Amino acid sequence: MTPFAHATTPGGFLLVLAVILPVCAVLAIFACGPRSAARIAMTTLAAGLAIAIAIAVELIASGAALSYVVGAWRPPLGIALRADGLSGAMLVMTALVVVTVGLFARVQYGLHDGAGGGRAQTTFWLMLLALWSALNAVFVGEDLFNLYVALELLTFAAVPLVCLDGRAETVKAALRYLLFALVGSLLYLLGTGLIYGQYGTLDLLTLSRLSRQEPALSAALALMIVGLLAKAALFPLHLWRLPSAWRASR
Numbered sequence: 001m002t003p004f005a006h007a008t009t010p011g012g013f014l015l016v017l018a019v020i021l022p023v024c025a026v027l028a029i030f031a032c033g034p035r036s037a038a039r040i041a042m043t044t045l046a047a048g049l050a051i052a053i054a055i056a057v058e059l060i061a062s063g064a065a066l067s068y069v070v071g072a073w074r075p076p077l078g079i080a081l082r083a084d085g086l087s088g089a090m091l092v093m094t095a096l097v098v099v100t101v102g103l104f105a106r107v108q109y110g111l112h113d114g115a116g117g118g119r120a121q122t123t124f125w126l127m128l129l130a131l132w133s134a135l136n137a138v139f140v141g142e143d144l145f146n147l148y149v150a151l152e153l154l155t156f157a158a159v160p161l162v163c164l165d166g167r168a169e170t171v172k173a174a175l176r177y178l179l180f181a182l183v184g185s186l187l188y189l190l191g192t193g194l195i196y197g198q199y200g201t202l203d204l205l206t207l208s209r210l211s212r213q214e215p216a217l218s219a220a221l222a223l224m225i226v227g228l229l230a231k232a233a234l235f236p237l238h239l240w241r242l243p244s245a246w247r248a249s250r
Contacts, residue, residue, distance in 0.1 A: 011058035012068035015081040015140045017051050018091060022133035026126055034122040038106060041125040045099045048132065052095035056088040067142070080142040082205070087139045094139070098132045120164055127164075130157035144192045144202040151188065151231065155181045180230050180237075187227030194220035 025044035029037045058066060065084040074080070083091065105124065134157055137150035155178070163174035196202055198216045229237045 007067065007074075008069050008072075009062070009064070009067050011055070011062070012066050012081070014051055014055045014058065015066060015068045015083055016070070018048070018055065018136045018140065019081070019133055021048055021051065022129040022136075025129050026133075029122065029126060029129075034119075037122045037125045041102060041129060042106070044129060045102045049095040049099050052088075052091040055083060056092050059083065059085060059088045079146060080203070080205075081140040082142045083140050090139045091136060094132065094135050098128065102128060120166075123160060124164060127157045127161050131161070142204050144195065144204065144207075148185070148189055148192060151228075152185060155185070155231065180233075184227040184230035187223045187230070189227075191220040191222075191224035191227065194223070 022044060025040050028040050032040065055066065065082055067080060067082040070079040070081065072078070102125075105128075131154060134150050134154035138147060138154065141147040141150055159174050159178050159181075162177055163170040192202060194216050195207070198214060198220070199207060199210060201207065226237075228234075
């Protein structure tokens with residue numbers, strides 16, 4: 001199988017910034033302490049929104065996908081990030097939602113510097129930023145295993161947000177979410193293993209140019225789709241989590 005070319009494009013570094021900026025903010029909160037959590041988070045939200053918009057503008061201006069090869073190691077040995085029009089739209093939409101959530105929570109629940117709340121306040125900002133980074137990694141990931149890692153980070157950031165108040169109802173809902181999310185992750189990982197065993201690569205660009213249709217691929221896709229349906233709580237695998245989590249947070 002002939003590998004297909006991957007190369008860093010102008011503006012590709014923006015994809016790296018979209019992923020690592022929230023992570024840097026998380027580390028900054030740990031370094032500076034809870035009193036600076038809200039200030040660091042709000043600054044990061046504004047910068048992250050600007051980066052997402054810059055990616056969308058670059059996609060429109062260039063008329064082609066953006067890509068970044070991490071460390072100049074091309075797939076399948078290295079990691080590549082890639083964003084097309086759909087990815088750019090999802091990055092902007094996610095940034096808008098996260099910024100809105102941050103602003104709402106800051107006003108509604110008093111999550112600002114110097115306010116009471118201590119651990120819950122700091123945990124909220126940490127998990128919100130971690131969740132944002134994981135979502136961005138999902139949108140720009142170019143490798144099925146890297147997508148698996150990003151999905152796991154997304155799960156472990158979302159679970160504490162479900163039970164942030166520490167009540168028994170929310171903890172129960174969060175544990176149920178975690179259980180089914182882990183089952184979904186296992187199914188996704190099994191599908192990923194089947195694809196790698198069949199084709200010897202997990203790079204999406206390479207896989208997209210393969211014309212072979214085999215039973216192993218159909219089985220892998222079925223496992224991965226069911227796993228993602230369970231993790232996202234989409235119909236018909238939605239009743240286990242969302243209603244109970246919503247009621248518990250009221």
